[in-house]
Amino acid sequence: MQKKVLSTCVVAILTVLLLATSSISLVPPIRAQELPRDQTLYMDTQGGIVANPDLFNPYVTGVFGSQGLGGNCMEYLAYPNLCNGTVMPWLAESWEYTADFKSLRVTLRQGITWSDGAAFDADDVVFTYSKLSQYGGQLAWGSDVQSRIAQVTKIDSHNIRFDLKYADPRFHCSPAFSYPPMDMGLVILPEHIWKDKDPLTYKNNPPIFTGPYTLESYAPDRFVWKRNDNYWAAKAGLTKLPEPLYVVWTAYGPEEQRAAKMEKGMLDELHFPSAGVVQKLNATMGSELVTWYPSWPIFAFGDPCPNYFVVNNLKYPFSLPEVRWALSYAINRTDVARLAFLGDATPIPHLYPLYGGLVDNYLSKISDLFETYPADKYDPSKTEQIFTSLGFTKGDDGIWVTPNGTRLSATVVGWTTYVEPKTMTMVVADYLQRAGIDVSLKFLEFGPYTTAVAAGDYDLAWVWSCGSTREPLATLENLYTTGYFRAIGNTTGWWTDMEHWDNKTFDEYVDKMRVIAPEDPNTLVYFRNAMTIWLQQLPGIPLLFKPTTTVTSQTYWKGWPTSANPYIQPLYHWPNFLFTLLKLTKGAGPISTPTPAASGFPPEWVAVIVVAAVAVIATMSVLLIRERQKKRKS
Amino acid sequence: MAKRLAAYVVVLFAATLINFVIPRLIPGDPIRVVIARLEMRGRQGFSEDLVLQYTHMFGLDKDLFTQFTNYMTQMLRGNLGLSISWFPSSVQEVIGRALPWTLYLMFTSVIISWVIGNVLGAIIGWQRDSKLARAILPAALVLGTIPYYMLAISLAFFFAYTIPLFPATGSSSIGIIWHGISLGYIADLIWHSVLPVLSIVISSVGWWMMSMKAMIANVLGEDYIMLARAKGMKTSVILRKYALRNALLPQVTGLAMTIGQTMSGALLTEVVFAYPGLGWLLYNAITNLDYPVIQGVVLLIIFTISTAVLLMDLLYPIIDPRIRYGEK
Numbered sequence: 001m002q003k004k005v006l007s008t009c010v011v012a013i014l015t016v017l018l019l020a021t022s023s024i025s026l027v028p029p030i031r032a033q034e035l036p037r038d039q040t041l042y043m044d045t046q047g048g049i050v051a052n053p054d055l056f057n058p059y060v061t062g063v064f065g066s067q068g069l070g071g072n073c074m075e076y077l078a079y080p081n082l083c084n085g086t087v088m089p090w091l092a093e094s095w096e097y098t099a100d101f102k103s104l105r106v107t108l109r110q111g112i113t114w115s116d117g118a119a120f121d122a123d124d125v126v127f128t129y130s131k132l133s134q135y136g137g138q139l140a141w142g143s144d145v146q147s148r149i150a151q152v153t154k155i156d157s158h159n160i161r162f163d164l165k166y167a168d169p170r171f172h173c174s175p176a177f178s179y180p181p182m183d184m185g186l187v188i189l190p191e192h193i194w195k196d197k198d199p200l201t202y203k204n205n206p207p208i209f210t211g212p213y214t215l216e217s218y219a220p221d222r223f224v225w226k227r228n229d230n231y232w233a234a235k236a237g238l239t240k241l242p243e244p245l246y247v248v249w250t251a252y253g254p255e256e257q258r259a260a261k262m263e264k265g266m267l268d269e270l271h272f273p274s275a276g277v278v279q280k281l282n283a284t285m286g287s288e289l290v291t292w293y294p295s296w297p298i299f300a301f302g303d304p305c306p307n308y309f310v311v312n313n314l315k316y317p318f319s320l321p322e323v324r325w326a327l328s329y330a331i332n333r334t335d336v337a338r339l340a341f342l343g344d345a346t347p348i349p350h351l352y353p354l355y356g357g358l359v360d361n362y363l364s365k366i367s368d369l370f371e372t373y374p375a376d377k378y379d380p381s382k383t384e385q386i387f388t389s390l391g392f393t394k395g396d397d398g399i400w401v402t403p404n405g406t407r408l409s410a411t412v413v414g415w416t417t418y419v420e421p422k423t424m425t426m427v428v429a430d431y432l433q434r435a436g437i438d439v440s441l442k443f444l445e446f447g448p449y450t451t452a453v454a455a456g457d458y459d460l461a462w463v464w465s466c467g468s469t470r471e472p473l474a475t476l477e478n479l480y481t482t483g484y485f486r487a488i489g490n491t492t493g494w495w496t497d498m499e500h501w502d503n504k505t506f507d508e509y510v511d512k513m514r515v516i517a518p519e520d521p522n523t524l525v526y527f528r529n530a531m532t533i534w535l536q537q538l539p540g541i542p543l544l545f546k547p548t549t550t551v552t553s554q555t556y557w558k559g560w561p562t563s564a565n566p567y568i569q570p571l572y573h574w575p576n577f578l579f580t581l582l583k584l585t586k587g588a589g590p591i592s593t594p595t596p597a598a599s600g601f602p603p604e605w606v607a608v609i610v611v612a613a614v615a616v617i618a619t620m621s622v623l624l625i626r627e628r629q630k631k632r633k634s
Numbered sequence: 635m636a637k638r639l640a641a642y643v644v645v646l647f648a649a650t651l652i653n654f655v656i657p658r659l660i661p662g663d664p665i666r667v668v669i670a671r672l673e674m675r676g677r678q679g680f681s682e683d684l685v686l687q688y689t690h691m692f693g694l695d696k697d698l699f700t701q702f703t704n705y706m707t708q709m710l711r712g713n714l715g716l717s718i719s720w721f722p723s724s725v726q727e728v729i730g731r732a733l734p735w736t737l738y739l740m741f742t743s744v745i746i747s748w749v750i751g752n753v754l755g756a757i758i759g760w761q762r763d764s765k766l767a768r769a770i771l772p773a774a775l776v777l778g779t780i781p782y783y784m785l786a787i788s789l790a791f792f793f794a795y796t797i798p799l800f801p802a803t804g805s806s807s808i809g810i811i812w813h814g815i816s817l818g819y820i821a822d823l824i825w826h827s828v829l830p831v832l833s834i835v836i837s838s839v840g841w842w843m844m845s846m847k848a849m850i851a852n853v854l855g856e857d858y859i860m861l862a863r864a865k866g867m868k869t870s871v872i873l874r875k876y877a878l879r880n881a882l883l884p885q886v887t888g889l890a891m892t893i894g895q896t897m898s899g900a901l902l903t904e905v906v907f908a909y910p911g912l913g914w915l916l917y918n919a920i921t922n923l924d925y926p927v928i929q930g931v932v933l934l935i936i937f938t939i940s941t942a943v944l945l946m947d948l949l950y951p952i953i954d955p956r957i958r959y960g961e962k
Contacts, residue, residue: 034809034810035809035810035811037809040809042808048905048908048914048918049904049908049909049910049914051717051720051723051728051731051732051915051918052717052720052723052727052728052731053731054723055720055722055723057722060721060722061668061671061672061719061721062717062719062720062721062722062723065675136687137683137684137687138687138688138691140672140675143684182674182675183675184675200722201722203722216811217811219805219806219910220731220732220805220910221803221804221805221808221908221910222804222808224811248808248809250804250808251908252802252803252804252908253802253803253905253906253907253908254787254905254906256787256790257787257790257802257803257906257907257908260790260791260795260802261802261803264795417921444661444662445920445921446667446921446922447660447662447664447667447920447921447922447923448660448661448662448923449662450662450666450667450670450671451661451662451663451666451667451923452661452662454666454670455663455666466674493669493670493673494669494670494673494674495673495674496673
């Protein structure tokens with residue numbers, strides 16, 4: 001009986017498989033459009049699933065910045081090149097200041113078109129600025145426009161005049177210009193699309209901009225962009241069309257999944273992997289893996305935003321510059337770099353990234369200051385010396401006690417989301433504890449973390465400093481105190497006097513720097529003076545110039561920027577990604593059998609298996625029922 | 635019936651009130667978070683005026699009582715408000731996008747693990763000393779105690795990368811653009827859900843199995859079981875018609891509660907497999923202090939659990955004829 005059941009089942013399965021296989025040819029094509037792997041570039045959003053993937057309005061707070069809108073689709077009047085310290089004109093052909101730096105004339109390139117074919121001209125620029133001026137802080141960069149610009153006037157179809165509220169020789173590099181300092185910037189809007197729209201609520205779907213790609217499709221875990229073969233820059237002879245036909249920005253989940261995808265050839269760029277993952281990929285992918293430097297452990301491009309610790313300058317005893325210096329001497333930054341980045345980070349005595357322009361023209365010119373005020377030096381004996389000189393005594397438990405009898409304790413606030421910041425915070429806390437400070441660590445999610453730091457609800461807090469990349473003013477403006485200094489409990493802005501530090505003399509030097517050109521010799525004088533005050537006071541403790549670890553694969557696409565070919569910074573979530581897109585060419589492809597992006601066996605076979613399983617179960621059930629009926633009769 | 639309905643309404647109201655208050659107890663200010671995020675994008679020029687503008691935009695400048703009454707009024711009209719962190723998207727939009735994925739993933743997983751767990755639990759509870767019981771029980775216990783993240787990553791490692799049978803992430807194939815709903819698209823969705831569903835089933839089947847085993851063990855000693863055996867009824871019939879039916883009632887209650895909780899999604903599943911559900915949405919809303927979205931998702935959970943419990947209450951007399959409400 002069992003043999004009969006078994007043989008019947010086998011016959012049933014084979015019959016079903018035969019029928020299913022032959023019927024597949026009769027089923028209409030179920031793959032509507034497969035993206036060819038050798039024409040598709042897969043990028044990593046790293047940010048996870050997007051709750052509102054249909055939002056492409058760059059001016060509202062809820063837009064997701066890493067879906068390719070900035071690098072594939074939008075373009076700007078000018079771009080920063082962090083590798084050579086220049087400002088690259090793009091939609092703008094040139095610009096010229098008046099002698100007093102109170103007015104700027106911008107000339108647009110000829111022949112620029114929006115992706116729908118309409119012409120891009122001065123009317124669009126004037127329209128955009130009028131909207132931003134009207135809405136102010138409700139839109140991103142609106143406050144910057146209101147605070148810096150008096151008027152924007154069309155001269156002719158390709159020339160615009162910006163009248164500024166004060167002499168501003170750096171206006172063309174400011175957030176009020178169409179110049180993306182970071183992952184997004186003030187972008188010119190098409191007047192013919194936006195003129196009747198409320199910029200606060202308009203979703204801008206599909207997005208129409210001047211970039212080389214248009215939106216093909218989207219979902220919470222992917223954004224598919226297709227090349228616009230009518231791209232104005234290619235038609236104008238400025239560049240060739242980018243080679244990838246499709247660019248897909250994907251959310252592949254946690255780091256383990258994304259790294260595995262990269263290894264299998266399903267991802268061409270991996271955003272912010274930890275150093276250990278890069279080490280593993282280096283071992284398995286070999287020369288297919290592209291890092292900025294070919295060496296180890298320093299393999300990654302330096303992050304434009306050095307990490308440091310803000311100190312609450314309003315809370316005793318951290319209000320004393322001597323105490324802040326004591327804390328600084330207590331930290332072994334080399335160890336922090338080793339533990340958090342496997343050595344790929346450089347201790348720095350300031351808050352500036354070590355980019356060529358900054359180092360050669362400014363930081364090297366004040367190197368003597370860093371000798372006098374070594375804010376990157378580890379010397380616990382100095383810590384002890386300073387505390388003793390202030391009248392602190394050490395308790396039996398090894399914790400310092402201040403002259404008024406309180407134990408020296410510190411709440412150190414960190415951000416819990418990413419591994420490296422957490423590690424840095426823990427290592428710093430450990431060194432402070434060893435130096436005799438009773439540390440309590442407080443790791444917070446993004447919302448509570450930003451609120452705590454902005455409100456001064458911390459003694460020390462890990463932060464990052466995004467400011468200067470070419471010349472020193474922007475970082476100094478982050479430290480500027482006049483108008484931003486707040487008592488504890490009242491909020492400071494992010495990167496505006498987070499330390500609750502108040503120093504009018506420092507501010508005066510910054511004010512003087514603002515109104516003179518970067519190449520003015522007095523810039524260096526004011527910079528030296530400002531830095532002298534900052535170093536003497538040390539309102540924040542500098543830490544590391546750390547890597548921004550993006551790695552890429554040249555299996556399918558090559559031509560990524562590297563230290564040997566530094567044509568643009570390898571920050572692919574930033575709008576400068578456009579210039580990488582324009583340089584990429586097809587790679588040699590995988591050495592072994594290509595792994596398609598949609599891995600595994602075709603989904604048609606799922607239908608086959610399901611049908612077969614149902615058939616087997618049905619056949620067995622029928623046979624068993626018949627068996628029972630027979631037994632009952634007998 | 636009227637009493638139960640009245641209790642249902644009271645529970646919903648009380649839970650909605652608590653749901654309104656609790657997010658506001660999380661340390662932090664959502665408006666400061668929004669402004670900090672804008673500033674991190676290269677915007678400069680923080681001002682208190684800006685804080686006031688955004689606070690007014692999201693209705694947070696009013697006192698708590700006014701905020702609550704506005705919230706309730708709008709909610710009864712079906713308007714859950716605007717998301718703070720995903721502005722200008724509405725709460726309905728962001729929840730509506732995530733909800734179908736959660737419903738599919740969690741319902742499928744819960745039903746499958748419930749059925750398998752109860753069947754296996756009944757078998758091993760009935761045949762405690764059999765080889766089958768001795769094989770299944772330890773395996774289920776071990777699988778149930780493996781930390782979920784490890785289990786999920788291991789499944790992805792083995793069945794998506796080592797032996798590439800199923801996709802490791804996503805709700806559908808990224809390398810394919812589907813135009814509209816089709817058999818192929820549905821097959822693609824099912825194929826992509828295999829590993830997430832399997833991970834949830836493996837991690838939860840042990841619990842159903844153990845609880846059913848305990849129920850069966852309780853029922854085994856009952857007089858009606860002894861009578862059925864004495865009458866010479868087949869073991870399979872006794873198990874199916876008497877033991878299982880009596881042991882199932884608490885499991886049905888458990889199923890109702892679990893189905894209600896499915897609205898909270900499965901955060902770790904959605905993180906590991908990049909599945910766009912409510913768990914990830916709720917987590918992000920909490921970390922960004924997005925009060926309207928937190929309230930919206932939790933309201934959905936409250937509503938689903940309360941409704942599930944009410945339905946169970948009403949269905950009990952049908953499932954178990956011994957239960958008759960109002961009878962003495």
